[in-house]
Amino acid sequence: xxxxxxxxxxxxxxxxxxxxxxxxxxxxxxxxxxxxxxxxxxxxxxxxxxxxxxxxxxxxxxxxxxxxxxxxxxxxxxxxxxxxxxxxxxxxxxxxxxxxxxxxxxxxxxxxxxxxxxxxxxxxxxxxxxxxxxxxxxxxxxxxxxxxxxxxxxxxxxxxxxxxxxxxxxxxxxxxxxxxxxxxxxxxxxxxxxxxxxxxxxxxxxxxxxxxxxxxxxxxxxxxxxxxxxxxxxxxxxxxxxxxxxxxxxxxxxxxxxxxx
Amino acid sequence: xxxxxxxxxxxxxxxxxxxxxxxxxxxxxxxxxxxxxxxxxxxxxxxxxxxxxxxxxxxxxxxxxxxxxxxxxxxxxxxxxxxxxxxxxxxxxxxxxxxxxxxxxxxxxxxxxxxxxxxxxxxxxxxxxxxxxxxxxxxxxxxxxxxxxxxxxxxxxxxxxxxxxxxxxxxxxxxxxxxxxxxxxxxxxxxxxxxxxxxxxxxxxxxxxxxxxxxxxxxxxxxxxxxxxxxxxxxxxxxxxxxxxxxxxxxxxxxxxxxxxxxxxxxxxxxxxxxxxxxxxxxxxxxxxxxxxxxxxxxxxxxxx
Numbered sequence: 001x002x003x004x005x006x007x008x009x010x011x012x013x014x015x016x017x018x019x020x021x022x023x024x025x026x027x028x029x030x031x032x033x034x035x036x037x038x039x040x041x042x043x044x045x046x047x048x049x050x051x052x053x054x055x056x057x058x059x060x061x062x063x064x065x066x067x068x069x070x071x072x073x074x075x076x077x078x079x080x081x082x083x084x085x086x087x088x089x090x091x092x093x094x095x096x097x098x099x100x101x102x103x104x105x106x107x108x109x110x111x112x113x114x115x116x117x118x119x120x121x122x123x124x125x126x127x128x129x130x131x132x133x134x135x136x137x138x139x140x141x142x143x144x145x146x147x148x149x150x151x152x153x154x155x156x157x158x159x160x161x162x163x164x165x166x167x168x169x170x171x172x173x174x175x176x177x178x179x180x181x182x183x184x185x186x187x188x189x190x191x192x193x194x195x196x197x198x199x200x201x202x203x204x205x206x207x208x209x210x211x212x213x214x215x216x217x218x219x220x221x222x223x224x225x226x227x228x229x230x231x232x233x234x235x236x237x238x239x240x241x242x243x244x245x246x247x248x249x250x251x252x253x254x255x256x257x258x259x260x261x
Numbered sequence: 262x263x264x265x266x267x268x269x270x271x272x273x274x275x276x277x278x279x280x281x282x283x284x285x286x287x288x289x290x291x292x293x294x295x296x297x298x299x300x301x302x303x304x305x306x307x308x309x310x311x312x313x314x315x316x317x318x319x320x321x322x323x324x325x326x327x328x329x330x331x332x333x334x335x336x337x338x339x340x341x342x343x344x345x346x347x348x349x350x351x352x353x354x355x356x357x358x359x360x361x362x363x364x365x366x367x368x369x370x371x372x373x374x375x376x377x378x379x380x381x382x383x384x385x386x387x388x389x390x391x392x393x394x395x396x397x398x399x400x401x402x403x404x405x406x407x408x409x410x411x412x413x414x415x416x417x418x419x420x421x422x423x424x425x426x427x428x429x430x431x432x433x434x435x436x437x438x439x440x441x442x443x444x445x446x447x448x449x450x451x452x453x454x455x456x457x458x459x460x461x462x463x464x465x466x467x468x469x470x471x472x473x474x475x476x477x478x479x480x481x482x483x484x485x486x487x488x489x490x491x492x493x494x495x496x497x498x499x500x501x502x503x504x505x506x507x508x509x510x511x512x513x514x515x516x517x518x519x520x521x522x523x524x525x526x527x528x529x530x531x532x533x534x535x536x537x538x539x540x541x542x543x544x545x546x547x548x549x550x551x552x553x554x555x556x557x558x559x560x561x562x563x564x565x566x
Contacts, residue, residue: 009374016371017391020449023405024394026415030408039413084300091293092286103300106308108554110506112523113543117311120318120536140307143300172292201398203509208530217400224404224513228411236401243396251389 024240031233038230049234059235062219066200069131069215073138074146074195078188080139081146086180089154090162100151104144114140115205122209129211137205142195149194153187186254193250197243319540323533336541346525346542350549353521356436357505360443361497367444368451369493373485375452376459388456392449403513406442407433410514434516442514443504450503451496458492459485491561498557502550522546 030038034046053059084103088096106114118137122129158180165179166172181188203217210218216239223232319336322329340346371391379387397405409415410432417429432438462485470480508523515521520528522542529539 006378009378012370013374016367016448016452020391020394020445022415023402023409023445024397026409027397027401027405037413038408039411040415040418080300080303083296087293087295087297091289091296093290093293093297099297099301102304102309106304108502108550109312109547110502110523110550112506112508112526113315113547114308114311116526116530116539116543117315118307120540121307121311121314123536124314124318136307139303143303147300197396203400217398220398220400220404224400228408232401232404233408236398236404239398239401240396243398244393247396 027233027240028237030230031237033230033233036229038228038233049230050238052231053234053238056231059216059219059223062214062216065131065213066216069135069138069206070196070199073135073199074142074192076135077139077142077146077195078150078192081143081191082150082181082184082188084147085151085154086176089151090159103147106140107144111141111202112204115208118205119208129209131210131213131215133209134206134215137209138195138199138202141202141205142198145198146191146195149191150184150187153184158183189254190250193246193254197246200246201239201243315540315543318537319544321537323535323537328537336538337545339538340541340545345520349520349522349525350545352519353505353523354549356439356443356511356521357501359440360447360504361500363440364444364447364451364500365493365497368448368496369455371448372452372455372459376456388453391452395446395449400509400513402446403442403510406438406445406514410438410441433514434518436515436519439511439515439521442510443507446510447500447504451493451500454496454499455489455493458489461492462488491564494557494561498553501553505550506546 029042030044031049032045032047033042034044034048081103084099087093088100093099115137118133118140119129121127122133127133161183162175162179165175170178201217202215203221206215207218207221214222216235220232220235220239223229223235320332320334322331322333322335375384375387375391394402411417412429412431412433414433416432417426420426421429466484466488467480470484471477475483505521506523508527511521512524512527515524517524523546526539526542526546529535529542
């Protein structure tokens with residue numbers, strides 16, 4: 001009886017793993033297809049479509065735009081989130097609960113609505129669409145996460161260290177730069193990498209707010225209009241690899257350190 | 262005892278201590294404001310102001326190519342009057358409900374196996390593997406399911422190869438495809454949240470139940486499940502919010518046979534560029550999500566501890 005139950009458990013877990021990996025396996029496998037259609041029978045392996053991707057100017061430009069927006073918006077989101085987290089954790093401010101609520105509120109609104117609202121505001125104010133506006137949208141989406149992650153990482157021990165630094169004559173900016181930020185490095189890095197992976201992958205806000213310069217997900221979206229092609233598989237596999245790389249980097253740098261201390 | 266730095270402990274009297282601590286407190290507060298203002302300002306300018314703009318725009322009307330900038334609730338009246346808007350809302354609610362229930366039912370046993378049956382030192386790897394496809398791009402993930410489910414795709418090829426079917430099944434551009442794409446994503450998300458709440462459960466509880474004579478089934482039903490239910494609820498709410506607001510998955514996998522609310526919103530932008538109607542539909546979407554939030558919060562509060 002016990003053996004039957006544990007066998008059933010193994011079969012079930014294997015089935016879920018299979019379900020979860022099926023689309024990724026198909027995506028990556030048929031990125032090595034040599035024919036024009038990414039469906040069985042598999043006639044590869046060939047690197048033809050990776051060559052096409054690297055030769056595709058629009059895709060490469062979109063890749064660069066995505067990297068720029070992801071890093072830029074994440075940096076801004078982390079700085080704003082860090083300052084706000086420090087203010088609300090270390091200083092007694094009136095209405096702190098309301099401030100916290102406002103800062104995390106964008107998490108509860110769907111990204112489509114955030115993007116549409118920004119589109120309407122920009123339209124009314126005569127601000128033109130573009131990568132800068134996409135970046136602003138991504139800061140709105142990422143700041144709550146950065147704030148929450150860094151806020152949760154602040155401890156009482158750090159407060160004493162900051163006080164000691166101040167008593168020894170450090171100016172407020174020096175305290176933040178030399179004491180607080182280094183001690184908070186793990187949550188700050190975690191917030192930054194999470195924001196980068198999120199922004200790098202974000203579609204709807206980028207789609208609504210960009211015009212000529214587009215980010216990678218938007219370029220992939222327009223590639224989909226031409227139907228199924230192994231080129232989409234190839235770029236999709238590359239994006240997947242980059243995201244996995246970021247996650248592994250995060251795991252190795254941040255969580256290892258947390259685990260050790 | 263408080264000491265004040267300016268006058269030293271010997272000459273200090275109570276009044277000047279209070280005055281000094283007031284100054285310090287005010288300075289502390291001022292520093293706090295300096296640090297929190299950029300984030301609050303950003304949120305006010307680029308999150309609150311856009312929502313207010315959207316609410317105002319939703320009361321305007323589009324007549325032909327022109328936008329009439331006058332207070333008017335006709336967009337909201339149109340929502341209830343035109344069947345295809347209500348239909349989209351119903352489709353959204355049905356798909357979201359199916360996705361949430363199926364994802365929870367699939368993810369819970371999986372998370373339980375990972376948390377309770379996998380040896381501790383393999384667990385981190387097991388969970389990282391289980392959510393690895395989470396990191397595929399969101400547009401690409403739906404596209405990958407399109408490949409899997411298409412006429413000549415892997416599933417049809419396999420089923421025909423096994424002789425189970427004679428002609429390929431039409432699975433793309435159906436509700437089945439949309440639900441499959443969503444369930445794939447949310448099974449990973451829910452596995453993570455349910456796994457976390459299972460790990461928070463002290464192992465003594467199950468042992469205590471066993472000592473008191475409960476079998477594994479009763480222990481699970483009366484101890485483990487009720488204690489992890491709030492975690493499941495939070496995950497289910499997250500699923501609901503992300504699923505009902507998503508445009509990409511239904512657009513790629515569901516096609517145009519039956520539209521969900523976000524697709525109808527995006528259609529307003531395309532054809533007539535009817536921003537007021539898109540705004541009104543978005544406000545309706547927000548209202549549905551808020552209602553779900555209130556119900557969920559109420560359930561969590563009223564539950565006997």
